[in-house]
Amino acid sequence: MQLIEKRKWFYIFSSILVIAGIVSMFMQGFNWSIDFTGGSLLRYRMDSSITADQVRNTISDLKMVKEVSVQKSGSEFYIRTNELDQQQTAQMTAGLKEKFKNVTLESAESVGATIGSELARNALIAIGIALVLMLIYITFRFELAFGLAAVLALFHDVLIVLGLFSIFQWEVSSYFVAAILTIVGYSINDTIVIFDRVRENLRTRKKEALNTLLNRSIMQTMNRSINTVLTVLMPLVTLLLFGGSTIKIFVVALLVGFIFGVYSSICVASPLYYDIKQRSAS
Amino acid sequence: MRKNTSIAIISTIIVALAFLAYFTYKPILNNIKLGLDLQGGLHVVLQAQEKEGKTVSSDTIQKSIGVLEERVNSLGVSEPIIYPQGNDRIVIELAGVDDPEAAVDIIRNTAQLEFWDENGKVLVTGENLKDAQAQLSSSGGEATVNLEFDKTGAKLFAEATAANVGKPIAIVLDGKTISAPTVNEPIPNGQAQISGKFTAKEAQELAVLLRSGALPVSFSIMEKRTVGPSLGSDSLDFSVKAGLMGLLAILIFMLGYYRLPGFVADVSMVLYSVLVLGTMVLLGVVLTLPGIAAFVLSIGMAVDANIIIYEHIKEELRLGKTLKAAIESGFKRAFLTIFDANLTTLIAALVLIWFGTGSIKGFAITLSIGIVASMLVALTFTRYMLVWFADITKNNKLYGV
Numbered sequence: 145m146q147l148i149e150k151r152k153w154f155y156i157f158s159s160i161l162v163i164a165g166i167v168s169m170f171m172q173g174f175n176w177s178i179d180f181t182g183g184s185l186l187r188y189r190m191d192s193s194i195t196a197d198q199v200r201n202t203i204s205d206l207k208m209v210k211e212v213s214v215q216k217s218g219s220e221f222y223i224r225t226n227e228l229d230q231q232q233t234a235q236m237t238a239g240l241k242e243k244f245k246n247v248t249l250e251s252a253e254s255v256g257a258t259i260g261s262e263l264a265r266n267a268l269i270a271i272g273i274a275l276v277l278m279l280i281y282i283t284f285r286f287e288l289a290f291g292l293a294a295v296l297a298l299f300h301d302v303l304i305v306l307g308l309f310s311i312f313q314w315e316v317s318s319y320f321v322a323a324i325l326t327i328v329g330y331s332i333n334d335t336i337v338i339f340d341r342v343r344e345n346l347r348t349r350k351k352e353a354l355n356t357l358l359n360r361s362i363m364q365t366m367n368r369s370i371n372t373v374l375t376v377l378m379p380l381v382t383l384l385l386f387g388g389s390t391i392k393i394f395v396v397a398l399l400v401g402f403i404f405g406v407y408s409s410i411c412v413a414s415p416l417y418y419d420i421k422q423r424s425a426s
Numbered sequence: 427m428r429k430n431t432s433i434a435i436i437s438t439i440i441v442a443l444a445f446l447a448y449f450t451y452k453p454i455l456n457n458i459k460l461g462l463d464l465q466g467g468l469h470v471v472l473q474a475q476e477k478e479g480k481t482v483s484s485d486t487i488q489k490s491i492g493v494l495e496e497r498v499n500s501l502g503v504s505e506p507i508i509y510p511q512g513n514d515r516i517v518i519e520l521a522g523v524d525d526p527e528a529a530v531d532i533i534r535n536t537a538q539l540e541f542w543d544e545n546g547k548v549l550v551t552g553e554n555l556k557d558a559q560a561q562l563s564s565s566g567g568e569a570t571v572n573l574e575f576d577k578t579g580a581k582l583f584a585e586a587t588a589a590n591v592g593k594p595i596a597i598v599l600d601g602k603t604i605s606a607p608t609v610n611e612p613i614p615n616g617q618a619q620i621s622g623k624f625t626a627k628e629a630q631e632l633a634v635l636l637r638s639g640a641l642p643v644s645f646s647i648m649e650k651r652t653v654g655p656s657l658g659s660d661s662l663d664f665s666v667k668a669g670l671m672g673l674l675a676i677l678i679f680m681l682g683y684y685r686l687p688g689f690v691a692d693v694s695m696v697l698y699s700v701l702v703l704g705t706m707v708l709l710g711v712v713l714t715l716p717g718i719a720a721f722v723l724s725i726g727m728a729v730d731a732n733i734i735i736y737e738h739i740k741e742e743l744r745l746g747k748t749l750k751a752a753i754e755s756g757f758k759r760a761f762l763t764i765f766d767a768n769l770t771t772l773i774a775a776l777v778l779i780w781f782g783t784g785s786i787k788g789f790a791i792t793l794s795i796g797i798v799a800s801m802l803v804a805l806t807f808t809r810y811m812l813v814w815f816a817d818i819t820k821n822n823k824l825y826g827v
Contacts, residue, residue, distance in 0.1 A: 229647070230527065230530055230531055230534075230647075233527065234527065249527070250653070251651070251652060251653040252526075252527065252650070252651075252652045253650065253651040253652070254647065254649065254650040254651075255648075255649045255650075256473075256646075256647075256648040256649060258648070259471065259648050259649045266781055266782065267782075267786070269781060270777055270778050270780075270781035270782060270786075273777050273781070274773065274774040274777040274778070277773045277774075277777060278770050278773055278774060281769065281770055281773055282770065285766055318786070319715065319716060321786060322716035322719065322720075322786055322789045323719070325774070325778060325786070325789065325790070326719055326720065326723050326789075326793075328774055329723065329771040329774050329775065329793065330723060330726070330727075330771075332767075332770050332771060332774065333727060333730070333767045333768070333770065333771045334767075336763075336766050336767040336770050337730075337734065337763055337767050340762065340763040340766055340767070341763075344759070364741075365737075367737055368730075368733050368734055368737045371683065371733050372726065372729070372730040372733055374679065375676045375679060375680070375726055375729045375730070375733075376722075376723070376726035376729075376730075378672045378675040378676050378679065379668075379669055379671075379672025379673060379675070379676065379722045379725070379726075380672065380722070381672070382668045382669070382671040382672040382675065383665060383668045383669060383672060383722075385668070386664060386667060386668040386671065387664050387665045387668040387669075391665060391715050391719075394715065394716075394719065395719075398719060
């Protein structure tokens with residue numbers, strides 16, 4: 145397959161996704177969870193015949209919270225508000241119990257605003273340092289062009305997942321940070337396996353052109369790339385279909401990330417390596 | 427001869443592994459520490475508040491942790507986790523608490539007890555308390571808290587009561603007056619009683635607070651997560667079942683696609699899982715939802731190591747090498763690939779252990795253990811299993827060629 149020759153199309157496809165994501169990030173931003181914004185999230189179990197509107201009105205009548213949003217999923221109600229203290233939480237539970245039957249508070253989370261910004265900062269620092277160290281390692285074990293291509297492809301994966309979460313307004317919580325990290329780990333692993341084959345082929349290379357060599361390397365590792373991503377996706381798909389509701393978004397992030405991880409290893413990282421090599425040669 | 431030895435070795439190993447898995451399954455399940463998101467409980471981050479005359483040092487934080495431990499123990503929590511974070515924060519994690527909201531109330535009170543005279547002068551404080559016990563009235567009405575001062579406290583209290591006969595002494599907790607009884611006569615024996623229209627439960631909580639002593643500084647709640655026990659186990663049950671189904675799918679896939687080596691991979695996965703989960707139990711690593719994801723990812727990487735090896739072997743076989751030679755050179759070539767790929771991921775995981783907190787740290791630790799275990803298993807166990815199998819049968823078809 146002439147993958148390297150078709151790289152223009154992959155670049156266009158990736159650019160469209162990345163740019164759309166970035167535009168969305170600037171236009172509508174993210175659906176941050178309270179992990180980042182601060183605030184309270186209460187989860188109640190109530191009769192499923194009760195509507196979200198009824199709950200919202202009941203809470204408004206209590207006149208104790210500034211902002212409130214209610215989401216209903218079966219018999220579970222997620223109530224998100226500004227940060228509540230112990231007393232206010234108890235007050236809200238009492239208020240709901242007064243109005244509705246069979247109310248139980250299943251979980252209550254309150255996060256101060258400073259914690260959220262720390263979480264984001266630490267995550268960014270950690271990813272930044274990890275990227276630099278990986279770049280150094282790959283340069284040391286391979287060469288700089290491989291390192292640059294791998295890290296750029298990784299950047300691409302992270303941007304696409306961030307972009308999709310912004311476009312579809314999926315909630316970004318601290319689990320999302322873990323998901324991004326998992327994607328980084330997987331995607332780099334995937335890329336290295338292909339680059340390793342390229343390195344091997346370069347050693348025994350005679351007069352083969354770089355693009356044919358890259359195509360050959362990709363095809364030689366194609367079986368492995370597909371089988372590996374299939375095995376990683378299997379538990380994710382079962383988790384998505386049958387897993388607890390709390391981790392759905394987390395699993396979606398991983399699914400999207402792994403698929404783009406394998407795509408970028410094949411269709412972005414190797415072409416990037418080719419272009420970097422071509423440029424430095426001329 | 428060789429064939430028979432290999433059959434014996436392989437059967438012994440498989441039987442031994444089956445026993446290992448069977449006998450470690452229960453202990454691992456019972457001993458693995460589950461995060462609060464999986465079993466319910468309470469996670470609180472307290473932030474020390476600097477005030478005039480009360481600076482926050484590592485010493486005050488250590489003292490506060492001591493006080494908090496005593497309070498938490500009174501709640502009857504089996505394995506409380508309390509540790510400092512940064513210079514001025516304390517993290518408390520209590521698993522399996524039935525009423526996490528009530529626990530928060532007990533934890534965050536400063537519990538600074540003071541006795542004031544009419545002019546608001548502090549006569550004696552809770553620092554000089556020796557004991558505090560709730561006393562329930564026999565009639566079932568108001569409960570009281572009986573206090574006993576230590577030597578200095580008894581002396582101060584005796585002086586204070588002697589100086590204030592006929593006047594009220596206010597009993598103040600965290601700046602709020604609970605009651606202000608009038609002193610009838612000096613009290614020399616260091617005994618006092620607080621009656622403030624308590625219910626039995628309130629009196630007991632107050633006694634706990636006073637017994638454990640006051641926190642040296644006051645704290646505000648930075649972050650609080652309480653998960654009821656039902657929710658925690660709900661998501662755990664679902665997720666574990668779903669995870670197992672996914673793993674089963676991997677096992678079937680490997681067997682179907684790679685045949686004999688696939689079977690070896692499946693056996694390796696059993697050993698791998700026991701290794702990773704066993705290490706987590708031994709190190710006391712807490713398993714959280716992100717941790718499960720890390721486990722799934724590391725399984726993927728462990729399977730990947732096998733896939734890389736088998737693809738190399740297949741290639742060598744197609745080049746016309748004998749099975750044994752193909753296995754040898756396949757492993758040699760796969761080793762570098764697996765090593766570089768896994769080490770790159772390990773670098774990322776180690777950075778996260780260093781920088782991450784809470785669930786992210788747990789994630790990174792699980793992933794690191796998984797990567798190391800997967801390399802170990804793939805490069806030793808899987809390798810020898812394949813060599814032994816090669817003694818038994820030389821049929822290339824079993825290798826998918």
